[in-house]
Amino acid sequence: MTVENNGPLPGSGTNRVPLSRQRRGVLQYLRGQAAPVTAGVLAQVCALHVNTVREHLDALVDDGLAVRERSSPAGRGRPAFRYRARPPQESPAREYAGLAAVLAAQIAGSSADPRRDALAAGAEWGRLLTAGQPPTADPKEARTRLLDLLEEIGFAPEADADAHQVRLPRCPFVETAREHPGVICGVHEGLARAGLAALGPAPQQVELLPFAEPDACRLHLGMTEQTTGEDDEDTAEHPAPAGPPEAHR
Structure with missing residues (x-):
């Protein structure tokens, strides 16, 4: 399977400058703290100047990797800011793009049925997230x-009123x-299937296109013969403009 158009834009975090070694170290120290800490405390742990640590913390907050919150008032003066790392499942998925590339290449190169294994991996991810x-x-x-x-993961979904037809x-x-569409897109479809099954009362059809x-993928959720028929009637009354070239061969 090959991709002939650019497809969606990168998800959340795509414009983030890669973390420097020092900033990544601050994030690792922050993740190791049992409770929110001030920049001063973290500066002692990291053996860095407090202003340097504060600069890194502010950047991590802007990137969605950390949270800034006020301490409880105690005495005179403004309470200090405290910082905590977001749990991995709350962080932008872009952090794991490199790992995804390695795993996709591994599945594509070694699996006897890459799509089956991708769907299974996505299903496990969906069950974990829900x-x-x-x-x-x-x-x-x-x-x-x-x-x-x-939306939290970074797909920016755009859906119709009944959440049946979704643009990603x-x-x-x-x-x-783009390099391994059968694997990565299979993972995402498996995630949607398992997530919807865990969140709802009964299985609903899931189809990822x-x-x-040219600028989006499509996701069909819970489509039935009735909803499909209604869409066909609407299409007959209001023909859609000519679409882009086929996405796959």
């Missing part, structure tokens, strides 16, 4: 909650998806 979330009895709410999850104009792993548009 672990502990109670399912809803409303299928539409389940679809909406899945879209919220995809961004992808956190788009560079790797990678690079279906």
